[in-house]
Amino acid sequence: MITIINLAMQYGPKLLFLDVNLNLNTGNRYGLVGANGAGKSTFFKIITKEEEPSGGTINIVKNSRIGCLKQDQFLFENTSVINSVIAGRKELWQALQEKEKLLALDICDEETGYRLGELEQIIYDNDGYTAEIFAADLLVGLGIKEEYHYQPLGCLSGGYKLRVLLAQSLFNNPDILLLDEPTNHLDIISIYWLENYLKQKFKGVLVFISHDMMFLNNVATSILDIDYGEIRQYTGNYNKFIIEKQLISEQKLNEANYLEKKIAGMQMFVDKFRAGTRSRQAQSREKQIEKIELPDIQKSSRISPYFHFKQKRPSGKLVLKVEQIAKNYAEQKVLSKVNFTIQREDKVIIIGPNGIGKSTLLKIILGKIAVDIGSYEWGYEAQISYFAQDHHELLNENISVIDWLSKQVEDKLINSLRNVLGQVLFRQDEANKNILNLSGGEGARLLLAKIILEEGNILVLDEPTNHLDIEAKETLKKALVNYPGTLILVTHDRDFASHIASRVIALTNKGIVDFKGTYQEYLIRYGNDYLDSNWVLANK
Structure with a gap:
């Protein structure tokens, strides 16, 4: 399906890869891995002809349909959710739009009638009369309820807009499907649905970028590794x-x-x-x-950031007291009678089914959302650093990385800022990059740099691993294990939960379970594994 011959890509003196020769065949699922900046997204752009390679060729079977998950939801802000999905099949979408315009003109001449006939044939040939049913199935599978299907895409949050774009890329039944971090912003049930869809229903060539090791292991039949200036294929999943x-x-x-x-x-x-x-x-x-020829041992392009969280001074022994907190959105009850206290040096993970109110609870105790009933109180000397799940809300200024960080931590010298930026892989001129142009991973590392410099004694982190690559996840996990302060963490990452937690607070529809122990001990005691898709589906 895709034949790659002597492919090379270079930006100035920076070589991404050279002499790449691959055959990507129908029915196979290729996980594309490599360090940030190694060239994963560039490889996608070469396949879609958005960029020209420095050398070599890519041959794709003629008339192949290519589906690609793109981050351009703003093109469809005023389009209904279901039509945004149907727009993934370009010929059908254009025919439907033209038909609608012609009918609105209310002209009954011969030319218009002939054109309407042509459009009807195009719509029929592209399964236009069952398109809404297929689009709705995709949306429901990805966790978007039917009540939103005919509302404008703009009414959804950023994470749900990306789910619609994912459905759009699947809708066209492409021969070649390119997915860049498809599990970001998906809950565990939607991830499970996507895994099964890709393994059981998608029959073409799949190439996907992911930092989710579980997703890579469950979906990939081969790994394409960008490292040492080459792209090498390994048969099997990520662990192999x-x-x-x-x-x-x-x-x-x-x-x-x-x-x-x-x-x-x-x-x-x-x-x-x-x-x-x-x-x-x-x-x-x-x-x-x-x-005698020595084997060529080059330096790997994989570089891990360095995270090290300190506290200026410890907090008081009692860190946080939450009493009878309740929160409703319209008639939907999100939180009800939530009570707990957190002590100094506790490392708490907050878990629960999707939509139970985990992120809402964090925003309430941080004063970002008003509580309906109940109260909370932080203890003596509480110095809080917060990582928001949708961190683009904080990174929305037309300003450089170094200038943004300087505004956030005004008491730090410029050399301290540059040192920490270097630790999280913003090297030299990258510190002058506009924050509006940052990737998800770069944005996450910048927020973590801010938290490092704040030296707070309480870290409140909401899904901090969503955009981090595998190397960054591993170093962040170790840093949180070694952090001497108090940690309150919402995560869907089982590896994080298993290694970090000294305490588990589970939000359920019947109240909370407050367990003082590790995640493994919690599972032995209660068995409610909200981080395992099979358990979640069995208990829906």
């Missing part, structure tokens, strides 16, 4: 890829060490007997040394 890549690296290193020792021994012989009776043997070994 990690083992195989590590094995190859170790074999290359062992081979290099063996050959270096061999060369050193031969060189000692040459140096010792170069001018003596054994000079001919020395010359022979010198020629042998020249013929």
